[in-house]
Amino acid sequence: MQSVPNLEAIKNAAQRIEPFINKTPVLSSKTINDRIGASLFFKCENFQKTGSFKMRGASNFVMSLSAEAIKNGVATQSSGNHGQALAYVAQQLGVPAYIVMPNNSAQPKIQSVEAYQGKIIFCEPTIQAREAAVAKVIQETNAYYVPPYNDYGIIAGQATTALELIQEIPDLDMIISPIGGGGLMSGTALVTHYLQPQTRIIGVEPSAVDDALRSVKTGVLQENSSTNTIADGLRASLRDKTFGVIREYVHEIYTVEEHEIVAAMRLIWERMKIIIEPSCAVPFGAVLFGKIPDTENKKIGIILTGGNVDLDKLPWK
Amino acid sequence: MQSVPNLEAIKNAAQRIEPFINKTPVLSSKTINDRIGASLFFKCENFQKTGSFKMRGASNFVMSLSAEAIKNGVATQSSGNHGQALAYVAQQLGVPAYIVMPNNSAQPKIQSVEAYQGKIIFCEPTIQAREAAVAKVIQETNAYYVPPYNDYGIIAGQATTALELIQEIPDLDMIISPIGGGGLMSGTALVTHYLQPQTRIIGVEPSAVDDALRSVKTGVLQENSSTNTIADGLRASLRDKTFGVIREYVHEIYTVEEHEIVAAMRLIWERMKIIIEPSCAVPFGAVLFGKIPDTENKKIGIILTGGNVDLDKLPWK
Numbered sequence: 001m002q003s004v005p006n007l008e009a010i011k012n013a014a015q016r017i018e019p020f021i022n023k024t025p026v027l028s029s030k031t032i033n034d035r036i037g038a039s040l041f042f043k044c045e046n047f048q049k050t051g052s053f054k055m056r057g058a059s060n061f062v063m064s065l066s067a068e069a070i071k072n073g074v075a076t077q078s079s080g081n082h083g084q085a086l087a088y089v090a091q092q093l094g095v096p097a098y099i100v101m102p103n104n105s106a107q108p109k110i111q112s113v114e115a116y117q118g119k120i121i122f123c124e125p126t127i128q129a130r131e132a133a134v135a136k137v138i139q140e141t142n143a144y145y146v147p148p149y150n151d152y153g154i155i156a157g158q159a160t161t162a163l164e165l166i167q168e169i170p171d172l173d174m175i176i177s178p179i180g181g182g183g184l185m186s187g188t189a190l191v192t193h194y195l196q197p198q199t200r201i202i203g204v205e206p207s208a209v210d211d212a213l214r215s216v217k218t219g220v221l222q223e224n225s226s227t228n229t230i231a232d233g234l235r236a237s238l239r240d241k242t243f244g245v246i247r248e249y250v251h252e253i254y255t256v257e258e259h260e261i262v263a264a265m266r267l268i269w270e271r272m273k274i275i276i277e278p279s280c281a282v283p284f285g286a287v288l289f290g291k292i293p294d295t296e297n298k299k300i301g302i303i304l305t306g307g308n309v310d311l312d313k314l315p316w317k
Numbered sequence: 318m319q320s321v322p323n324l325e326a327i328k329n330a331a332q333r334i335e336p337f338i339n340k341t342p343v344l345s346s347k348t349i350n351d352r353i354g355a356s357l358f359f360k361c362e363n364f365q366k367t368g369s370f371k372m373r374g375a376s377n378f379v380m381s382l383s384a385e386a387i388k389n390g391v392a393t394q395s396s397g398n399h400g401q402a403l404a405y406v407a408q409q410l411g412v413p414a415y416i417v418m419p420n421n422s423a424q425p426k427i428q429s430v431e432a433y434q435g436k437i438i439f440c441e442p443t444i445q446a447r448e449a450a451v452a453k454v455i456q457e458t459n460a461y462y463v464p465p466y467n468d469y470g471i472i473a474g475q476a477t478t479a480l481e482l483i484q485e486i487p488d489l490d491m492i493i494s495p496i497g498g499g500g501l502m503s504g505t506a507l508v509t510h511y512l513q514p515q516t517r518i519i520g521v522e523p524s525a526v527d528d529a530l531r532s533v534k535t536g537v538l539q540e541n542s543s544t545n546t547i548a549d550g551l552r553a554s555l556r557d558k559t560f561g562v563i564r565e566y567v568h569e570i571y572t573v574e575e576h577e578i579v580a581a582m583r584l585i586w587e588r589m590k591i592i593i594e595p596s597c598a599v600p601f602g603a604v605l606f607g608k609i610p611d612t613e614n615k616k617i618g619i620i621l622t623g624g625n626v627d628l629d630k631l632p633w634k
Binding site for chain 2: 025046047049051108266269270273274275276307311312314316
């Protein structure tokens with residue numbers, strides 16, 4: 001896809017990926033609503049196939065390609081959910097998936113990619129080593145590269161999350177998404193802008209990786225000096241395409257601290273009895289700790305991005 | 318209620334408790350189904366109000382009483398879910414709830430009862446001390462005693478869980494419930510017998526507290542010599558009413574080992590992204606570890622009883 005997806009492109013994506021995804025539920029908790037003083041609607045992508053919304057972008061991207069283009073398989077580099085999603089899609093289509101993973105990846109993530117029969121190529125845990133490894137595997141195999149987020153086809157796929165949320169709960173006062181590389185945030189912003197222009201579009205990121213906030217403030221794409229956050233799905237930085245969409249369509253960006261992420265995550269586990277990964281707790285943390293102005297009595301949509309956590313390494317131990 | 322509830326009594330209970338409960342979802346997991354080689358339908362009472370099915374029995378019992386009968390409040394002894402459920406029901410009705418709890422109760426359980434404004438009376442952690450404490454509080458307050466399980470009104474309330482499951486998934490080959498004191502198992506057996514007499518009715522208990530299996534085998538109510546199981550909701554023993562129903566209507570009883578319970582619990586957390594307490598994992602553990610004959614390609618209903626766990630004390634640490 002060559003340009004910012006319009007509403008038709010997003011609806012086409014929804015149709016294209018339908019056989020690959022679960023229509024995930026929207027859940028609420030009376031206890032949490034009472035505590036916050038607002039009505040929160042959680043779109044539960046932790047119940048998505050492979051455990052995260054990444055299925056949507058990956059399946060839209062791959063299904064937009066010809067059978068000829070992917071006959072030698074697909075490839076990407078990912079330490080997390082995108083790699084699992086791509087391995088699953090490739091397995092469904094009967095083509096190989098080459099997933100470059102840093103050699104310090106968590107064991108459950110390695111096992112998940114293997115469970116979907118992804119072929120793992122380990123590399124040193126640096127950006128340079130990862131990019132070199134994926135270039136090498138593509139050269140050797142002629143696999144098709146599937147980017148994790150900085151791509152309009154990926155963005156159109158991720159946009160179907162908010163599309164479903166808005167179709168189910170149409171009159172939200174605000175919709176909140178976490179920002180990592182910005183694929184989900186871009187998709188969320190676009191579809192909300194098209195369908196509900198009066199809805200406040202809000203992004204939240206850990207203050208440890210606040211490149212989106214700084215990029216939008218300065219108008220120049222910023223990097224993160226470290227990636228030291230528990231929200232492992234949000235360590236990536238914006239790139240040109242996601243930055244372009246976010247600076248135009250996202251109305252407000254806030255940050256949360258690490259202890260706020262952990263507290264928000266634990267509260268959702270305890271009260272809603274669902275398993276969410278730390279990245280999901282970032283938008284809810286912003287609401288819980290009063291980072292977002294004027295939430296009282298509002299209808300607030302929150303995207304819970306995934307549920308892939310290492311149960312041996314929970315953050316409250 | 319003076320006699321074993323018939324179908325009408327169970328349907329009346331469903332109507333009576335409707336304002337108090339969530340109609341909980343029935344979830345499935347393709348990954349788990351593929352692994353087991355059967356279709357499993359999990360009735361998710363972990364999403365029930367107060368986090369367990371105990372809401373159903375407690376609210377049915379209390380709502381069957383007159384306003385006069387409960388004007389001085391309600392009382393019970395419980396270290397767990399029944400106490401939370403009763404405190405919640407009483408709070409909704411605006412009467413006090415006196416909950417006798419052993420002084421070694423887990424902190425989250427104490428906090429939950431307090432959150433529903435239950436008045437906690439601590440006692441020594443023995444059956445005798447608990448019974449003495451509840452007798453004393455009833456004498457002092459004239460509160461109405463609400464039993465945890467050995468009562469036909471409680472059984473009729475718990476039966477509404479399987480009623481909803483059967484209404485949603487009508488042609489189950491078997492339905493499996495854990496057995497502790499036997500309230501849920503009795504209700505499950507009755508409603509399944511009435512509506513789907515061809516369905517196999519199966520109970521599972523930890524082998525450490527296998528009083529139900531021994532009671533049914535010998536025809537005489539047995540005690541457990543210890544209550545040393547991680548499945549804290551199943552430490553109670555059958556009593557006359559639950560034993561009577563179970564020996565007549567439950568077709569098969571199996572047991573599982575402690576490590577099997579933990580493995581089954583963890584698999585549900587990891588693959589389904591939902592939080593269930595150890596007691597819930599007992600029926601699934603029996604399926605997972607091949608304790609139940611002839612499950613292949615069958616449609617199996619499993620009741621997940623609750624989601625109240627202490628996140629600081631997970632069993633795989």
